[in-house]
Amino acid sequence: MNATHEVTNQPPPLAGYNAWTGDRVLVAAARRADAGWIEPEATGMGELVGSERMRLLADQANRYGPALKTHDRFGHRIDAVEFHPAYHELMGLAFGTGLHSIAWTSRHPGAFAARAAMNYVWNQGEQGISCPVTMTFAGVQVLRHAPALAAEWEPKLTARSYDPRPLPIAKKTGATIVMAKTEKQGGSDLRSNSTLAVRDGDSFLLTGHKWFCSAPMCDDFLALARLDDRVTCFLVPRSLPDGSRNPFYLQRLKDKIGNRSNASSELEFRDTRAWLVGPEGKGIATLIEMAHLTRFDIVVATAGMMRAGLTLALHHCEHRAAFGAKLIEHAAMQNVLADLALESEAATLTAFRLAQAFDRGASEPNERLLARIMTPLAKYWLCKRNPVFTVEAMECLGGTGFVEDGPFGRLFRESPLNGIWEGSGNVICLDVLRSVEREPESLSALMREIAAAAPENAQLKAMLGRLEREFRDRANLESRARRLVEMAATALQASLMLRHADPRAADAFCASRLGGDWGHVLGTLPAGTDCRALAERLRLQ
Numbered sequence: 001m002n003a004t005h006e007v008t009n010q011p012p013p014l015a016g017y018n019a020w021t022g023d024r025v026l027v028a029a030a031r032r033a034d035a036g037w038i039e040p041e042a043t044g045m046g047e048l049v050g051s052e053r054m055r056l057l058a059d060q061a062n063r064y065g066p067a068l069k070t071h072d073r074f075g076h077r078i079d080a081v082e083f084h085p086a087y088h089e090l091m092g093l094a095f096g097t098g099l100h101s102i103a104w105t106s107r108h109p110g111a112f113a114a115r116a117a118m119n120y121v122w123n124q125g126e127q128g129i130s131c132p133v134t135m136t137f138a139g140v141q142v143l144r145h146a147p148a149l150a151a152e153w154e155p156k157l158t159a160r161s162y163d164p165r166p167l168p169i170a171k172k173t174g175a176t177i178v179m180a181k182t183e184k185q186g187g188s189d190l191r192s193n194s195t196l197a198v199r200d201g202d203s204f205l206l207t208g209h210k211w212f213c214s215a216p217m218c219d220d221f222l223a224l225a226r227l228d229d230r231v232t233c234f235l236v237p238r239s240l241p242d243g244s245r246n247p248f249y250l251q252r253l254k255d256k257i258g259n260r261s262n263a264s265s266e267l268e269f270r271d272t273r274a275w276l277v278g279p280e281g282k283g284i285a286t287l288i289e290m291a292h293l294t295r296f297d298i299v300v301a302t303a304g305m306m307r308a309g310l311t312l313a314l315h316h317c318e319h320r321a322a323f324g325a326k327l328i329e330h331a332a333m334q335n336v337l338a339d340l341a342l343e344s345e346a347a348t349l350t351a352f353r354l355a356q357a358f359d360r361g362a363s364e365p366n367e368r369l370l371a372r373i374m375t376p377l378a379k380y381w382l383c384k385r386n387p388v389f390t391v392e393a394m395e396c397l398g399g400t401g402f403v404e405d406g407p408f409g410r411l412f413r414e415s416p417l418n419g420i421w422e423g424s425g426n427v428i429c430l431d432v433l434r435s436v437e438r439e440p441e442s443l444s445a446l447m448r449e450i451a452a453a454a455p456e457n458a459q460l461k462a463m464l465g466r467l468e469r470e471f472r473d474r475a476n477l478e479s480r481a482r483r484l485v486e487m488a489a490t491a492l493q494a495s496l497m498l499r500h501a502d503p504r505a506a507d508a509f510c511a512s513r514l515g516g517d518w519g520h521v522l523g524t525l526p527a528g529t530d531c532r533a534l535a536e537r538l539r540l541q
């Protein structure tokens with residue numbers, strides 16, 4: 001038996017690497033965005049994400065997903081979700097490093113970019129936890145519309161502590177917050193929300209259903225409900241100040257295609273106690289602020305996921321041989337890896353330029369405008385590229401890529417999700433148009449950003465002229481929305497590549513993505529491209 005079971009030509013496990021220090025493109029992007037100071041913490045995160053421990057935790061938390069417990073053994077409603085210990089450990093690791101709060105707690109410049117660096121690395125290891133992390137990060141901003149609530153909640157929401165106990169906020173060491181807005185009849189069109197709010201003394205009582213509510217073991221839901229028939233935002237705590245359970249009812253957990261470590265529920269409010277957040281009747285506008293931040297996080301997370309796929313593909317092809325040579329030495333494979341490398345680098349540069357715009361936007365109007373338009377633009381484009389990218393990276397591993405033992409199953413199933421939630425593709429493209437319509441200067445900010453590299457490259461110069469014409473043409477804008485956004489996003493990435501990537505990579509990006517010397521799938525870079533060198537550049541050090 002033993003003699004036949006000789007294992008040869010299998011790559012060593014990808015473990016014991018550092019996803020931060022080993023990634024030159026990432027470190028340079030973060031430094032450029034004023035986030036160099038996060039290096040000690042990012043190094044720790046990079047080591048964790050490259051460790052066998054992280055691989056095991058991510059595998060277990062997703063393999064043994066959450067289970068709904070509606071009642072205790074005596075028949076009382078508890079509406080709780082039980083998780084595998086690996087989930088709690090991951091939550092402890094994420095919240096313990098301030099993954100959710102660095103942007104709010106740090107006094108350094110580049111705090112958004114520093115958080116982006118940590119988030120980029122984290123998302124290479126596990127994605128389900130990112131949901132409560134991102135919601136808690138973004139929820140802080142929304143709660144500031146209710147200063148009295150913020151005074152009580154913000155210190156707990158930004159604490160480096162994971163405290164899953166269902167206790168009143170005063171007794172918690174750390175807290176999480178999520179969003180309950182989507183209802184059965186409408187997720188994109190939140191004007192259709194039917195949950196009702198009625199005044200009850202200083203607070204309110206909500207009654208209605210929510211069709212999707214993720215991470216329902218949080219301490220606080222930001223919920224939309226109609227108050228005097230106008231959609232309004234409320235804070236709904238899990239536990240009331242006197243320690244009693246705020247009555248809400250988890251109906252079931254979604255049996256999701258991916259994102260399995262994260263619980264997503266259907267829930268009902270029935271006379272559930274709530275407090276007002278933001279102006280009455282302005283609930284959608286209030287939560288859109290949150291969506292702006294969650295979309296930013298999605299851009300960063302998606303770039304991180306693409307990096308994870310690329311790292312796996314490069315590692316495999318370096319070690320696996322076929323037809324007498326390592327896979328990475330075969331010209332056809334080099335073209336695939338090089339194309340993946342270009343796509344990943346462009347995604348990374350996009351994410352960190354966006355983070356920089358968020359940081360600088362606080363004091364520079366042009367950067368605020370850029371962040372406004374670039375957030376949906378980048379969310380749309382990276383989320384569209386990621387599933388295509390992931391499938392191609394998975395194929396580099398051959399059959400092994402399609403087996404659940406490895407992380408590709410998770411990356412693959414996760415890959416469409418960021419494109420769906422927090423604004424699906426069309427809605428996001430329409431948001432880019434809305435930005436142009438309401439703040440035309442945001443388009444100027446975007447054009448200036450693209451133009452920063454245009455003199456260096458004829459293809460980009462030509463694309464800039466085309467974009468200006470296309471945006472001036474007001475006919476059939478909605479129907480042309482995806483095309484416009486795709487063109488602008490690609491031009492922006494080309495500009496970033498020309499300014500920050502190796503000239504060979506930038507030229508190959510422009511020739512393929514702008515010049516049309518490209519096929520319909522990845523791995524079709526023009527003949528004469530130094531594909532081996534382009535792939536090697538992105539190899540972890």
Ligand SMILES: Cc1cc2nc3c(=O)[nH]c(=O)nc-3n(C[C@H](O)[C@H](O)[C@H](O)COP(=O)(O)OP(=O)(O)OC[C@H]3O[C@@H](n4cnc5c(N)ncnc54)[C@H](O)[C@@H]3O)c2cc1C
Nearest residue numbers: 179180181182186187188212213214421422424425426427
């Ligand atoms: C795993 C998961 C977790 C989630 N967690 C949460 C959560 O925690 N809290 C929460 O509130 N929600 C959550 N959601 C819901 C999510 O935000 C919604 O599914 C999303 O906003 C889309 O809404 P919908 O499903 O109602 O689709 P619809 O709004 O019906 O949209 C369907 C399609 O139509 C398109 N469309 C909509 N309007 C237009 C238009 N004007 N023109 C052209 N096309 C249009 C959309 O782009 C989409 O492709 C979650 C969803 C998933 C999958």
